[in-house]
Amino acid sequence: MIREELPDGTINQYEYDDAGNRKTSIRGDKTDVFTFNEANQIATKNDIAYQYDTDGNLLQDEHFKYEYNAFGYQTRVTDLQGNEVARYEYDETGLRTKKIVGSQTHEYYYDGDQLSLEIIRINDSIEQYRNYQWEKYTPLGMVIREKDESNNWKEQVYHYWTNQRGDVVSIRDNDGKEVGSYTYDAYGNVLTEVGKVAQANPIRYAGYYFDEETKNYYLQARYYNPANGAFLALDPDSGDNDDPSTQNGYGYTSNNPLKYVDYNGERKYGFLLTFGETAGKWVVKKGKKVWQSGKKVVRKIKTSFVIPKEATNTLKYVKKNGHPKQGYKGGGVYKNSNELLPTNTKYKEYDIFPKKKGENRGAERIVIGENGKAYYTNNHYKTFRTMN
Incomplete structure (x- = not known):
């Protein structure tokens, strides 16, 4: 993708080198200029140097310093002055199980590889439970259970409205009233965020989990920076010899976020319009706006699922x-x-x-x-x- 026009008329433009690295981005009135080394790592952004370890993990960018454990999982983020921003813990399969930001701790529990439950503690006291609902990889909504002013537990159900890519664009209560909304650019940068529920909700662009403190998305295998359109760590898969666009170990969706998504950071892209499908239409089912694909024709080998x-x-x-x-x-x-x-x-x-x-x-x-x-x-x- 080299150009997009946002709903407010803003034009974003992108330029890439032969390896698929983003050389320049013009997003509204902001221009970023990148240089890259032979490993397709960002060497500089607007003359600010990036640093990597020998395993290809990003150690420092213009905002943060990053630390990793022996398995290559990101464990700590600090600002450039060394003040802690966040700490992370993982299970034996590599799924993130805990995020600690100041006095607040987020605990994560999964159904397979999908986030099912999030528990939020402040100074070890449980303040909130969040249960997430999914249909395959499309987020449907969340149920929040938290304490009110009288210290009694209350429950609230929220429904996600998603677009074709799976972005959460609207959050509705059980009465259908909109209590939060977002707009994004094609690479996942949050352009607008309306409402307290939207501010608190982490499930956003393409159904990814958004870390507010770093503005990165957690895609399980790796973290994704939408501002750069690139991952923070090297893809362990070297790509397909027949498709040079997959051989860039840091690129996101072969620079085509209008067509592909990457649910787990492992280069398993999902087609938005797969071979053999018509574009389909929006329909409302059980109070939720969902995308109904057109009639499929036969194709036995698919690339449209994670x-x-x-x-x-x-x-x-x-x-x-x-x-x-x-x-x-x-x-x-x-x-x-x-x-x-x-x-x-x-x-x-x-x-x-x-x-x-x-x-x-x-x-x-x-x-x-x-x-x-x-x-x-x-x-x-x-x-x-x-x-x-």
Whole structure:
């Protein structure tokens, strides 16, 4: 994307080099000029130097200094004077479980890889519970339970209205009254934020979790800076040799945020308009405004959904070790008898979850070709999604 016109008439323009790095951005009356090193890392922004560690993690930009643990997870942010802005903790799978900002602590609990519950404490006293509701990767709303002035618990239900990309653009109460709203540019910068509920709500652009203290989005695998249109850490996936746009380890959605999203920071882009769909229309279901896609036509290999972390981890393990993890079934021949996948190679299939005694294997698999190409299926080989 090289140009966008915002609802208020403001024009944003972007220029990129051959590697997909943003050389300049003109957003309204603000111009930013970037230079890059050979690793596609931002070397300077408006003559301010950026610093990285040897693993490709951003250590310092024009606003903050960042710290990481041995696993490459961002653990602490300070301002340039060394004052702490935030601290983060993670579980063994890499999901963020805690954020500490001053006297306030946010605890995070997940259903799979989706945020389900957030508990907010002030000085160890629980002040608020937030339950989040999702339909696949589209945020539907949140239920807030908090103490009132009499120290009694009260509950409030809020519904998200989202646009086609999944941005939360409006927040409504159970009566349909708007209590908060946002506008964004194409890269996710918050342009307007109206209402106290909107200020408190962290689920925003593309359904990502917004960290107010840094203005970055937490995408699980990495943090994303919408002001730069770039991630703060290197993508561990080197990209597809047939698609140079995927080989920039810091770029966001191949500079096409009008078409793609990146739900977990692992370069698994989602198409907004997939092959074989019409544009569709807005409809209201159960008091919520949602996007209803047009009629689909047949296509067996899709790229329009996020690949589960378990599938990605299984692929990485098999590629590194040549066999499935202990306790996992896999390595058998996938015959491709219906020719749903390219026929120029042979395939093997692998489970993405460990085998449990007495339980069915389920329908989710990855299939890896001898040529290295991998595919994910969640319906026992009826349709596939490309993984690399």
